[in-house]
Amino acid sequence: MPDGHIESSFGRPLASGKGQLRILREPYEVEQLKPAWQALIEGEGRPVSTFQAPDWILALLYHQFRELKPTPVRVVAVETQRELVLVAPLALISRSGIRVLQWLGEPLSAYGDVVVHRTCDVAALMKEVVDCLQEQGDSIDIIHLPKTRADAAIMPFLKNFSRVPFTNKRAPYLDLTSFRDFDAYVASRSRSAMKAYRRKRRRLAEQGRLEFRVHPAGDQAEALGHYAIELKTKWMKTYGKVSRVFADPRHLASLMEFLRTKNSGARVSELSLDSTPIAIEIGFVTNRSYYSYLGAMDLDHSRYSPGQLQLLDTLEWCFREGSEVFDLLPSDSEYKRAWATHHADENEWTYFCTLKGALYEKLVLKSLLPLSRKLYSRTPMAIRRPAQAWVHRVLRE
Numbered sequence: 508m509p510d511g512h513i514e515s516s517f518g519r520p521l522a523s524g525k526g527q528l529r530i531l532r533e534p535y536e537v538e539q540l541k542p543a544w545q546a547l548i549e550g551e552g553r554p555v556s557t558f559q560a561p562d563w564i565l566a567l568l569y570h571q572f573r574e575l576k577p578t579p580v581r582v583v584a585v586e587t588q589r590e591l592v593l594v595a596p597l598a599l600i601s602r603s604g605i606r607v608l609q610w611l612g613e614p615l616s617a618y619g620d621v622v623v624h625r626t627c628d629v630a631a632l633m634k635e636v637v638d639c640l641q642e643q644g645d646s647i648d649i650i651h652l653p654k655t656r657a658d659a660a661i662m663p664f665l666k667n668f669s670r671v672p673f674t675n676k677r678a679p680y681l682d683l684t685s686f687r688d689f690d691a692y693v694a695s696r697s698r699s700a701m702k703a704y705r706r707k708r709r710r711l712a713e714q715g716r717l718e719f720r721v722h723p724a725g726d727q728a729e730a731l732g733h734y735a736i737e738l739k740t741k742w743m744k745t746y747g748k749v750s751r752v753f754a755d756p757r758h759l760a761s762l763m764e765f766l767r768t769k770n771s772g773a774r775v776s777e778l779s780l781d782s783t784p785i786a787i788e789i790g791f792v793t794n795r796s797y798y799s800y801l802g803a804m805d806l807d808h809s810r811y812s813p814g815q816l817q818l819l820d821t822l823e824w825c826f827r828e829g830s831e832v833f834d835l836l837p838s839d840s841e842y843k844r845a846w847a848t849h850h851a852d853e854n855e856w857t858y859f860c861t862l863k864g865a866l867y868e869k870l871v872l873k874s875l876l877p878l879s880r881k882l883y884s885r886t887p888m889a890i891r892r893p894a895q896a897w898v899h900r901v902l903r904e
Contacts, residue, residue: 519639522631526587528639532580534568537561540584543591547622548794553660556834557791557798558616562771564596566764567612571757572598580611581645583636585627592624593632599645605867606648608640614751615758617678617800617836618853619652620659633664649864651872653855654837669868671855673877677839679847680832681822689826693819700845704819707811715781719820724766724773731775732766735787738803745806762789776824778817786813788821796832797825818846 518527531537537544541561548555557563564582572580579600585593596611610619623629641647650668655661656678686692693701711717722728736759743753752758766773772793778786785808789801799821804814825833835843837853857872859865 519642521585521587522635523587526585526592528635529584529586530639530643531582531584532578534565537565537568537582540582540591540594541565544584544594544622547591547594547624550624553623553625554794554796555622556618556620556796557772557793558612558618559594559596559620559622560772560793562768563616563765564611566761566768566771567615569764570760571615581608581640582611583639585632585636590624592627593629594622595633595636596621597636599640599647602867605863606646607867608637608645608647608650610652610654613653615761617654617798618656618659619654620656621661623660628663629660630663630666633661646861647864648859648861649867650858650860651855651868652857654853655856657852657854665856665858668856668858671857671872671877674855676837676853677850678834678837678853679839679843679850680834681846681848682831683826683833684831685848686826689823692822692826697845704812704815708816711780711785711808711811711813711816718777718779718782719817719824720777720779721821721824722775722777724769724771726767728773728775729763729767731777731784731787732763732789734784735775735789735801735803738787738805739801742803742806776817776821778813778820780808786817788814788817790821792828792830795830796834797821797830798834799836815842822846 518529520527531540544561548560568580572578579598581597581599583593583595583597584591598609598611598613600607600609610616612619621629621633623632637647637650652661652665652668653671653674655665681692683692686695708717722731736753740753742748743750752762765771766775766789772791774790774792774797776788776790777784784805786804787802788799791798791800799818802814802818804817822833833846835847839850855872857868859868
């Protein structure tokens with residue numbers, strides 16, 4: 508077999524008879540698949556984000572699922588004619604007795620999707636994937652696929668799915684190829700805003716040595732990643748913000764694992780004043796796209812907008828590196844729109860398989876969760892700050 512062929516505990520012939528479907532549950536199986544998976548991403552497949560790359564999935568497996576027995580991991584690989592043509596990173600999670608098939612990257616991944624060769628019939632293959640899981644004894648009550656972009660490879664499979672109301676999000680991004688260079692991009696932005704940023708940069712530089720660096724994945728990237736989490740946590744406490752990612756230390760451990768994995772595509776941008784970081788961004792690079800994942804700044808310097816200055820520097824670096832897309836990721840916000848040239852739509856999709864799944868869809872996914880998010884966002888700060896720790900405990904469940 509070619510490099511990357513997987514030796515798994517289960518293989519099922521495809522309906523066409525021209526290949527097989529395998530279900531991977533353990534990290535070593537994914538490691539065996541990695542060369543073929545990476546080749547599919549870099550070859551003739553559709554554009555793929557970092558969140559469907561094997562190193563990202565492995566970072567999740569090493570921390571989020573290691574202690575869970577039996578494992579909920581369901582990484583499905585489809586091979587035809589000795590060639591890998593589809594990878595679906597899925598997980599089967601139990602929530603209050605409801606068996607939910609979802610993206611494996613929840614909640615850490617910004618986008619959910621499959622990796623697929625352009626010639627594949629995605630709808631037919633994904634139906635076989637679900638049938639295979641059920642034949643193996645996976646009792647699926649509902650399929651819930653959040654964070655799925657309108658241009659995702661899996662969209663043909665979702666034609667009979669239902670959208671969860673109030674979950675539509677926009678992912679602002681920049682098409683860097685539409686500008687000659689960084690200076691041309693800056694000239695297209697608000698003149699008053701750019702003037703204000705130049706003034707703030709001068710004032711910062713008057714206080715000490717201002718430096719900008721981009722660190723590839725490795726020990727330094729991980730160390731700065733930890734500091735970014737520290738700064739972000741302080742900011743969240745100050746403003747009463749909550750996050751499913753920050754609610755569980757295992758999620759953050761997976762992120763740090765990815766930052767230290769050499770050649771993973773992780774990048775950490777650092778704007779420092781006298782060698783002390785005042786703004787940090789965790790970002791990822793895949794297939795000439797840069798994903799602006801997590802930004803943090805030192806609140807003591809907030810009047811100088813160090814996060815915005817760091818973003819400008821990172822953008823200039825992306826132009827030099829030949830990046831084609833600078834993806835600001837969901838959710839939409841005023842500051843992201845100020846930088847972006849386009850946006851992509853993102854939704855949550857559901858399909859219930861049992862009566863229990865139908866009730867879960869109606870009562871929880873389409874009623875309780877949207878309502879609770881809306882209520883919390885409108886709660887006064889005086890209540891949100893004391894409630895933050897409790898909300899994080901609930902999100903950890």
